[in-house]
Amino acid sequence: MTTDTTATALPGPATPPPDASAPEPVHTSVPPAQPTPGDARLAEPALEPARPAASAVAEPVRVSGRAVEHATDATGRAEPAASAPEPVSGVASRKADRAAPPEAPGTGPVSPVRRRARAMGRWVRALGLRSAALVALFALWEAAPRLGLVDATFLPPVSEVAEAWWGLLVDGQLGEHARASLVRSFGGFGIAVVVAVPLGLLIGWYRPVAALLGPLLEVFRNTAALALLPVFVLLLGIGETSKVSIVVYACVWPILLNTISAVGNADPTLVKLARSMDLSTPKLFQKVILPASVPAIFTGIRLAGAVSILVLVAAEMIGAKAGLGYLINASQFNFAIPQMYAGIVTISAVGVAFNQLLVTIERRLSVWRVPAA
Secondary structure (H helix, E strand, C coil), rough: CCCCCCCCCCCCCCCCCCCCCCCCCCCCCCCCCCCCCCHHHHHHHCCCCCCCCCCCCCEEEECCCCCEEEECCCCCCCCEEECCCCCHHHHHHHHHHHHHCCCCCCCCCCCCCHHHHHHHHHHHHHHHHHHHHHHHHHHHHHHHHCEEEEEECCCCCCHHHHHHHHHHHHHCCHHHHHHHHHHHHHCCCHHHHHHHHHHHHHHHHHHHHHHHHHHHHHHHHHHHHHHHHHHHHHHHCCHHHHHHHHHHHHHHHHHHHHHHHHHHHCCCCHHHHHHCCCCCHHHHHHHHHHHHHHHHHHHHHHHHHHHHHHHHHHHHHCCCCHHHHHHHHHHHCCCCCHHHHHHHHHHHHHHHHHHHHHHHHHHHCEEECCCCC
């Protein structure tokens, strides 16, 4: 028996043999189909990246001359974009730029020389305005005697008065008489200030003292100083003591009355506030009463300065051997009319200079005051 060594095939689908009569497939290249407009609408979003709904793009918007950033979302609505706060210095500088007027063309920073020239020009204009009345008075004084409007014997021209004044100054007589008058006037004036200011503060602050001394003050302040001049001469003699005493008496009343009024008119709110802070009486006077009283006190002091010169001249005319009052009286008796007017002009100049000195001191002591608009 012959053994068959051929492997037995497993059962499965039989592969048909190739058909020789079937045509071979033809491989042709077909171009890809172009998408139509309808297909473009159905395309995947990945083909064209869309703008995210939550994203915002800042767009500047011009409003009233300033660029303001707004954010535009996917729906097209504009919303203000949150921005960092602007520095304070930038805001202040922009406000200053808007508030500052535009500079005129061709103008720049003013040089120091030009600034000093402008200040000098303003000072000259102010001086000319203040001295215009005096210049007019001197011009009229010079023209009236020369034109025959007044008798030149009793009112000489101002040029002759100036010559006489210069002659007295060169001779030394004017300096001697002026020195004697200033010593008496300033001595009596200083004593009056030292006495009247503290007494006025005391009377104005303490009502019992004011009630006690009020009637006495009313009696003496209505008595003219020159009316008491014979009494001072009889009691104190004809020397320097009587002249200084009459000046003290005449200067006390303006200072005393103005000081009492200043203390009484002090702001009560400031006084209550100072007392609520437990300030002592000396501190209260130093911090509240004195600063508030300075303007009114200096008004009385300036009045007293003018009174001191006027009363002294009158006292020197009665009994003295030196002084401006004596110079005026002696020139009248000797019929030296230009010298007499020279003495009068000197008294006026001393009074003006003394008043300006007091005004300067007042400004230094009342720097806290707000200047009037």
